[in-house]
Amino acid sequence: MNKKDFITSLNKLKIIKILLPFFLFAFLYKYSYISFDPIKTIFYYGKIKLIILIFFLSLACSFSLYFRFSYCLYIYKIRLNKLKSFEISSQAYSFASFIPGQLGIDALRIGKLRKLDLTKFKTNLIKSTILEKIFALLSQIFILFIFILNDNIDRFVFFISVFIFFYLISFLIKKVENKFSSIKKFTGNINFYNISRLFLICILANVISCYLIKSIAVTLDMNYSLKVMSISSILSNIAGIIPISPNGLGVSEFVFSEVTQNFENLNSNNSIATIYLAYRILNLFSHFAIYYFIKLINFSKQRLIIN
DSSP: OOHHHHHHHHHHHHHHHHHHHHHHHHHHHHTTSOOSHHHHHHHHTSOHHHHHHHHHHHHHHHHHHHHHHHHHHHHTTOOOOHHHHHHHHHHHHHHGGGSBBSHHHHHHHHHHHGGGOTTOOHHHHHHHHHHHHHHHHHHHHHHHHHHHOOOHHHHHHHHHHHHHHHHHHHHHHHHHHHHOGGGHHHHTTOOHHHHHHHHHHHHHHHHHHHHHHHHHHHHTTOOOOHHHHHHHHHHHHHHTTSTTSBTTTTHHHHHHHHHHHHHHTOSSOTTTHHHHHHHHHHHHHHHHHHHHHHHHHHHHHHHHHHO
């Protein structure tokens, strides 16, 4: 295959990935996996207190993602203005969410952030992104096991075991660094304190996400247990990593519905995927709102300086 044919095939693949979400949603809508009518009830007939809680959790979920990446930058000794870092993260999560997989979010974020420093710390930005992805996935698996385990003692033992594992990993990293100093440029400032703190930040982000989905389900009169909603949402988030459609659009909704049906022993899907769709819409709205709000703050600061 020559270069021209390769580029043509690549362009065809991109077109397929753009069109695929529309076919997926047509499939989900036709077979009643999703319905737009329940989403309207959130705004027209939902309880005000619950709606406020949903918006608060949605904003908290967005900020937890920004702070998670910001802490990864800190581990690799990248010091940036928090407001600017949050602005770029919100821009990435909003505009780049329409690119298949999550590579678009990472690429846009790295591209914008590297322009803020004359040293062009592209390598450390990539390392920070990889570290974030690893711990985001580990925290999701951790939450999954916490909800699968029924006994509190088992949960406690599992919790302690995870942090013992982190301690051993950090200990081994230090040992390797002492023998091979060149590896230091890859590990950065990784130690037990930093990775434990990062892991807790990732857990917090996932817990907020789980409670947000649970609150949306209650508003849509689908009052499933927190355990079921959490397991379904985490498996859906993991499925969304697969670069089939923009941010797992359609794929995550399907997985969410199927997992919930299996746990609840339901014979029909009852538009369960609508819960995850509403969650996706609210998160996207939050990212856009935060981005334009920060832009407004920066614009106001510039006007004050000029005046």
